[in-house]
Amino acid sequence: MKEIKKISIIGLGAIGAIYGSKLHEMDSKALTVIANKKRAEKYSKEGLIINGKAFYFNCIDPEEKTEPADLILVAVKYHHLSQTIKDIKNHVGPNTIILSLMNGISSEEILGKAYGMEKMLYGLCVGIDGVRTEKEIKCASIGEIHFGEKSNSKISPRVEAVKSIFEKAGIPYKVPEDMLRALWWKFLLNVGINQTSAVLKAPYKVFQEVKEANVPMEMAMKEVIVLAQKEGVNLTNEDIHSFSTFLNVLAPEGKTSMLQDIEAGRKTEVEMFAGTICELGEKHGIDTPANKMLLNMIRALEQMNS
Secondary structure: OOOOEEEEOOOOOOHHHHHHHHHHHHHOOOOEEEEOOHHHHHHHHEEEEEEEEEEEEEEOOOOOOOOOOOEEEEEOOOHHHHHHHOOHHOOOOOOEEEEEEEOOOOOOHHHHHHHOHEEEEEEEEEEEEEOOOOOOOOOOEEEEEEEEOEEEEEEOHHHHHHHHHHHHHHOEOOOOHHHHHHHHHHHHHHHHHHHHHHHHOOOOHHHOOHHHHHHHHHHHHHHHHHHHHHEEEEEEHHHHHHHHHOOOOOOOOOOOOHHHHHHHEEEOOHHHHHHHHHHHHHHHHOOOOHHHHHHHHHHHHHHHHH
16 A cells, blocks of 8 residues: 555544644645635634644635545534535545544445445544634544554554554554444444433533433443344443443543534534434334434424524
């Protein structure tokens, strides 16, 4: 696999901006941000403030012709994915690697259906605690990117190429041996704490200190475990217990992305979380009352914000 020299990123929310800033600092000429003219003008005029520093990214309109990227990082919200597939078209070439940093368990297959699974690597972000406002993104911990082929018992040349660029940029990473299980584990956490925090309007501190807050969270997570096993992924109740260790190291005043979306009046990713679980429940004939409740409550909150 040739060296990665040209990188495109789409989506400058907390995740895209934080990791984009590291790549920009590594080599600003190597990184291009795919953004429409309105967003590009805003970024070029005002910059994007990340941890107090202004970044002026090199932006390109999705319609503009360009050389294919060696690596495309997709860091958008689920409801933007269909438009994103169109927007990255001019950046995809025969040897392009596409790495999704999105939440959920389906973005790789959706992108792969459009451009070929042979271009896809699986990915997720763990431990990043970015808080996004209208003008600034703050982050105490940049976490790490877990990525790879579906199975990484042997590291592929494509994974080695991405590892190399992450090391140059100072982006922490891990390559799990079983990438599908890793995706479902992260999905388990998101279905539990992202959704429950949005309904309770609770930062991490509440889940660290209030026992009752963990009850609905764990109810939603247990439905994920049952369905994961039906889908051939070996999640167990031990994964819920291990999450408590992970939860306790998060900044107490930190907030999940879904809570931030509710507070800012933005569309959430509830269809990707509870929506997916409810669909899988119907597929396997398993009731999912906790996620049905969360789906309706979060949709109600969205409509109340509109």
